[in-house]
Amino acid sequence: MKLFRWMLFCAIFLTASMANAALEIEISGGGAQQIPIAVVPFGGAGNTKDNINEIIAADLHRSGLFRVLETRGMANLPTTPAQIKYAEWAVLQAQAITVGNVESVAGGRLKVSFQLMDVLKQTQLAGMDYQIAPSQTRTTAHKIADIIYQKLTGQSGIFASRIAYITKSGKRYALQVADADGHSPQTVVSSNEPLISPSWSPDGTKLAYVSFEKKKPVIFVQSLTSGSREILANYKGNNSAPAWSPDGSKLAIVLTYGANSQIYTISSSGGGLKQITKSSAIDTEPAFSPDGNMIYFSSDRGGKPQIYKVPADGGSPSRVTFEGNYNVSPRFSPDGKSLAYIRNDGGKFRVAMQDLASGQVQLLSEGSQDESPSFAPNGRVILYATKVRGRGALAAVSSDGKVRQRLNDATGGDVREPAWGPLAN
Amino acid sequence: MNLQLSLSAKLIAIAVTSIFLVACKSTPIAPAKVEDKSPAQPAATQADSGADTGAVKEVVIDSTANNVGNNPLKDPSNILSKRNIYFDFDSDAVKSEYRPLVEAHAKYMLAHPDAKMVIQGNTDERGTREYNLSLGQRRSVAVKKALNLLGVQDNQIETVSYGEEKATQNCSGDACDKDRRADIVHTGD
Numbered sequence: 001m002k003l004f005r006w007m008l009f010c011a012i013f014l015t016a017s018m019a020n021a022a023l024e025i026e027i028s029g030g031g032a033q034q035i036p037i038a039v040v041p042f043g044g045a046g047n048t049k050d051n052i053n054e055i056i057a058a059d060l061h062r063s064g065l066f067r068v069l070e071t072r073g074m075a076n077l078p079t080t081p082a083q084i085k086y087a088e089w090a091v092l093q094a095q096a097i098t099v100g101n102v103e104s105v106a107g108g109r110l111k112v113s114f115q116l117m118d119v120l121k122q123t124q125l126a127g128m129d130y131q132i133a134p135s136q137t138r139t140t141a142h143k144i145a146d147i148i149y150q151k152l153t154g155q156s157g158i159f160a161s162r163i164a165y166i167t168k169s170g171k172r173y174a175l176q177v178a179d180a181d182g183h184s185p186q187t188v189v190s191s192n193e194p195l196i197s198p199s200w201s202p203d204g205t206k207l208a209y210v211s212f213e214k215k216k217p218v219i220f221v222q223s224l225t226s227g228s229r230e231i232l233a234n235y236k237g238n239n240s241a242p243a244w245s246p247d248g249s250k251l252a253i254v255l256t257y258g259a260n261s262q263i264y265t266i267s268s269s270g271g272g273l274k275q276i277t278k279s280s281a282i283d284t285e286p287a288f289s290p291d292g293n294m295i296y297f298s299s300d301r302g303g304k305p306q307i308y309k310v311p312a313d314g315g316s317p318s319r320v321t322f323e324g325n326y327n328v329s330p331r332f333s334p335d336g337k338s339l340a341y342i343r344n345d346g347g348k349f350r351v352a353m354q355d356l357a358s359g360q361v362q363l364l365s366e367g368s369q370d371e372s373p374s375f376a377p378n379g380r381v382i383l384y385a386t387k388v389r390g391r392g393a394l395a396a397v398s399s400d401g402k403v404r405q406r407l408n409d410a411t412g413g414d415v416r417e418p419a420w421g422p423l424a425n
Numbered sequence: 426m427n428l429q430l431s432l433s434a435k436l437i438a439i440a441v442t443s444i445f446l447v448a449c450k451s452t453p454i455a456p457a458k459v460e461d462k463s464p465a466q467p468a469a470t471q472a473d474s475g476a477d478t479g480a481v482k483e484v485v486i487d488s489t490a491n492n493v494g495n496n497p498l499k500d501p502s503n504i505l506s507k508r509n510i511y512f513d514f515d516s517d518a519v520k521s522e523y524r525p526l527v528e529a530h531a532k533y534m535l536a537h538p539d540a541k542m543v544i545q546g547n548t549d550e551r552g553t554r555e556y557n558l559s560l561g562q563r564r565s566v567a568v569k570k571a572l573n574l575l576g577v578q579d580n581q582i583e584t585v586s587y588g589e590e591k592a593t594q595n596c597s598g599d600a601c602d603k604d605r606r607a608d609i610v611h612t613g614d
């Protein structure tokens with residue numbers, strides 16, 4: 001028992017020590033209209049091991065929408081709005097500046113405060129105080145970055161949101177959840193048998209996924225907070241491709257019984273099974289439209305795999321993609337205006353994005369085995385799985401195709417099947 | 426009545442033959458009718474060349490499978506120990522070379538009505554995981570249909586798919602032939 005506890009401790013310790021460097025990010029490209037911003041080191045920074053300003057700066061930089069100015073050479077590094085000498089920052093062409101402070105308060109907690117100032121107008125754009133446990137420092141930095149992003153671009157920030165993905169190390173599979181920047185990964189479940197198809201509940205508290213632990217694909221739903229894990233679907237044949245409805249009340253899933261893949265819906269608590277497609281073809285990879293009215297899916301009912309749509313409570317399907325011989329894995333943008341999917345473009349599997357109103361298609365990714373597109377909850381970035389020298393890695397591209405990122409697993413394993421969670425509260 | 430029976434027997438014989446030559450998309454003809462007679466018939470219809478012929482005969486010994494310590498499913502000299510059916514690229518047609526194997530497993534299942542089997546379909550790594558899961562399923566269903574036509578009932582068979590999850594080869598061109606496969610797993614294996 002003691003030994004077991006010690007082993008458990010070691011396992012946790014090992015996971016924690018690997019945690020901070022599990023995914024390394026490379027960025028290329030950038031928007032033409034980047035907002036110049038100074039992110040000044042926080043006062044009292046000695047109170048925390050995480051450099052809040054660096055985390056904020058990295059977030060903003062990674063979005064491709066900001067040019068983070070070098071502050072190191074500056075004689076004056078303000079930590080409150082009153083200390084800002086705006087003229088000095090105007091010379092650097094800073095449009096905005098952030099200042100802040102960290103102090104230790106009662107109960108071993110930290111008080112983090114920050115202000116975002118308009119350099120030209122010399123007015124405050126945003127400000128916030130947080131009382132946090134030291135372990136929440138990174139999350140708080142991401143939340144501050146979200147506020148800055150929102151104030152200066154008018155769109156929701158995604159830095160405090162989380163991503164899920166599958167890793168394979170040797171023969172071990174793990175479903176992990178990490179911060180959107182790849183930091184602080186936590187294992188949700190691990191297995192010697194494959195794990196695939198993670199899907200976030202809309203409230204971000206649960207993940208549905210497919211596990212082969214019973215020597216066949218079975219759908220589980222697991223709570224991230226309690227760790228409790230329940231079988232959602234274990235019918236004869238395959239149980240796969242779970243996708244939540246936007247209100248979280250049900251999931252679209254794929255069952256086979258003794259035949260080909262067909263789409264069903266099932267209540268999120270199990271039961272209430274309803275067959276949605278009835279064909280002798282493959283119907284799979286369901287995805288709800290953001291209004292919950294339609295289910296888009298992949299099907300080879302026309303010969304080659306294409307994307308179709310069907311009313312979410314059943315009806316006749318109609319075809320959505322017409323270009324190319326292989327279009328699968330549909331994923332909606334959060335505003336419902338675009339569809340990302342995987343196209344086989346002359347033997348290369350790439351992320352394509354289709355404007356649903358005009359039908360116009362743009363190829364966004366540059367790999368040859370790209371899979372699993374997943375929109376960031378603000379719709380500005382698409383995360384996907386790619387292969388680098390035969391190894392699975394994650395990559396991201398801005399929805400305009402201008403900014404690219406790659407997240408490599410520094411531990412040497414395979415990373416695959418990313419799914420971007422909802423906006424942080 | 427007689428006429429009908431022989432007609433349906435012929436239809437079955439044709440269907441059994443064609444299922445090994447063509448893709449298995451053809452609807453199986455009333456598999457429930459097939460159960461008693463057909464297993465013996467197709468065995469004689471096609472002369473598959475080669476070493477497996479002898480092994481097929483051993484399947485007859487199958488009825489003694491309950492003997493302690495003599496499990497034909499695990500005997501390497503028995504065709505029943507062969508469990509892999511390989512497919513061509515982008516195809517779910519069970520090739521004629523696998524006919525003796527499928528027949529042997531069908532006979533085993535008919536001789537052991539309580540036995541259950543799982544057929545696991547597999548694909549190579551190209552394409553998306555979930556779509557490949559569905560493609561692998563089509564392969565397991567193709568093998569099941571071949572077994573159905575030989576009289577094996579659905580309640581003895583579960584068809585599942587691993588998609589590309591078991592793929593071991595790095596695909597380039599038309600390689601990856603070992604990954605395009607259906608595996609037969611008997612309960613208790």
